[in-house]
Amino acid sequence: MKKLLILGAGTSGTMMANHLRKKLPNNEWDITIVDKEKTHYYQPGFLFLPFDIYKSKQVKKSIDKFIPKGVNLVREQIDRINKDEDQVILQNGKTLSYDILIIATGTNIAPQEIEGMSGKYWHKDIFDFYTYRGAKNLRNKLREWKGGKLVVHICEMPIKCPVAPLEFAFLADSFFINKNMRDKVEITFVTPMDGAFTKPKASKELSYLLEEKNIKLVPNFNIERVDGENKKIIDYAEQEVDYDLLVTVPTNMGDELIERSGFGDDLNFVPTDKATLQTKVKENIFAIGDATNIPASKAGSVAHFEAEILTENIVRYIDGKELKNKFDGHANCFIETGHGKALLIDFNYTHEPVPGSFPLPGVGPLRLLKESYMNHMGKLAFRWIYWNMLIKGKHIPFVTPEMSTAGKEF
Amino acid sequence: MSEKTYAGVTVNCNDEGYLTDFAQWNKEVGAAIAKEEGIEMTDKHWEVINYLQEQHKNGVPLSIRKVGKSGVVNIKELYKLFPGGPLKKSTKIAGIPKPVSCI
Known part of the structure; x- marks a missing residue:
């Protein structure tokens, strides 16, 4: 019996388990997926949770529910990957050996990377909305907030769902208008990039949005530290932005197990071929979704398209065929x-x-x-x-993994 | 899209003056772009440029903090070398795209 091991039962890992169980014969391939969590979160919902648009129960379900029959779920913390021995070592000391490994361990926020961010003001006047806890605490704060300076902020790229901070600013505008308190709130969008929109066509089509919603823009802001006591963020060029409520997207980093395994870049993302999704770590190790370092957006749709292509490539790898350079960053x-x-x-x-x-x-x-x-x-x-x-790995009609250029105005 | 001439070399640029084809870049072109940005290049500047080009070649997204952790230069120095938008200016001189988001 050969062994395929998936690390992480989030969006990517769950999709791969579902795809591969259908493709690989039960009597030849044992499939195991490892995740310490009990809950599968619908992460796009974290954007709506702070504004009471979604209720918390709408964004979470049990992980078990989505692991298909014939796949073993191991609920343990992963210590590290021993690539030379083709083994994964769990925190409880047990080891899992594999013939093929898929890394789908995603990305986490790392507020500790910025001086003064994760201290005593964290989730008091400084919030993230990239975690369930952060989004929920922010919801509680917004329910009672009386207004002031709301700063929506990105620490550094790359981040998961790069447009989410901008969406947050737009939804905040609507939220405060609906609460009849928009005149009491000043919204500022602070970004390390040179604009809210950075690509030519999008800038041209969408620049009106900030003005229309009366959102102030502070571009080219590279945060150095947070002064929680005086409620300001300060960047390397000594620029300062005052806030009463800071909603930040902290530095995003891959899982620490990647660092413990001795590979990964300085943000713990796994070096991966951007077209085949085979890692540069070893030929029997593949990676998908937010865990990779490929220059695609860290987003569920990207993981979905990657999953269809990675499934094909894993089957080709098993059959000894050349991998397809098929993923186009869609x-x-x-x-x-x-x-x-x-x-x-x-x-x-x-x-x-x-x-x-x-x-x-x-x-x-x-x-x-x-x-x-x-x-x-x-x-x-x-x-x-x-x-x-x-996440059940069903194909979405009319939407192909490779981007189609038809019907688009280039 | 437009054409510009730097150090006798004709290059293709986007509307913001960034080279669209890295193959057209050479050190003299880089120095001429730097001059236009009001920067006189030193060895330290070139070390940063080489690092950025290497990262770009590997498809790694660039950030100020990443450059700061590279061992080539710290962030304060980076601001001194390329005042008023370090990454914006250094990528332009390096002949690679400025860092962008998805829209």
Whole structure:
């Protein structure tokens, strides 16, 4: 019996378990997935939780529910990977050997990377919304907040779901308008990049949004430290931004087990071939989703497209065939703009987001890079698609892993 | 898209003046772009540029903190070398794209 081992039962790992159990014969391949957590979170929902748009029970389900029959789930903390012995060592001292390993351990926030961020003001006036706890604590804060300076901030790239901070700012505008207190709140968006929008077509189509929503922009801000006592963030050029409520996206880092295993870059992301998803660590180790260092967005849609391609490549690897250089960096993301509208973007390594129709060229029904009510409905419907199709490894009709250029205005 | 001439070499640039084809870059072109940005290049500047080009070649997203941890230069020095937007200017001189998000 050969062994395939998956580390991490989040979006990517769960999808791979579902895909591969269908592809690999039960009497030849044993599939095991390891995760210390009990709960599978619908992470896109963390954006809605702070604004009371979603309830906490809508964004979590049991991990077990999505692990298919015929796959062993091991609920243990992983200590490290011993690549030379083809073994994974668990924290309880047990070892799991493998013929093929898939790393799907994702990314975590690392507020401790910035001086003054994770101290006594953390989750008091400084919040993240990239964790369940952070989003929930922020919700409680927003329920009673009387207004002031709201600063929405990105520490450094790369981050998971790069547009989420901007969506947060847009939704905050709607939220405070609905609460009849928009005049009491000043919203500022602070980014290390040179604008809220960084790609030419998106800048051209979307720059109006900040002005329309009266969101102040502070670009090129590279945070050095947080002065929690005086409520300001300070960057390396001595720029200061005052806040009453800081909603930050801390540095994102791969799991510490990657560091303990002795590979990974300085942010603990796994060096991975961006087209085949085979790691550069060893030929029988593959990686998917947020855990990799590939220059694609860290997003569920990317993991979904990667999963279809990685499944094919693992089957080819088992058959001794050459891997396909097929992953093109395809991402497809809904972007909430507030007031019941959203945008949709579809792009890859080489094509920036452009206007057009999706998924059916010329028909839609969704419009790319344009605000619409339909796109917002798409984003809400996506939660159902996620729980019922995406992580179960079901193909989503009309949406191919490789990006299509049809129906797009380049 | 536009064409520009630096140090006698014609290069293709995007609307913000970043080279769109790294193959057209050489050290003289880099120095001429630096001059346009008001920067006189020193050995330390070139060390940073080489590091950025190496990272770009490996497809690694660039950040100020990453450069600071590289061992080539610390962040304060980086700001002194490329005042007013260190990564924006250094990537332009290096002939590689400025760091971007997905939109």
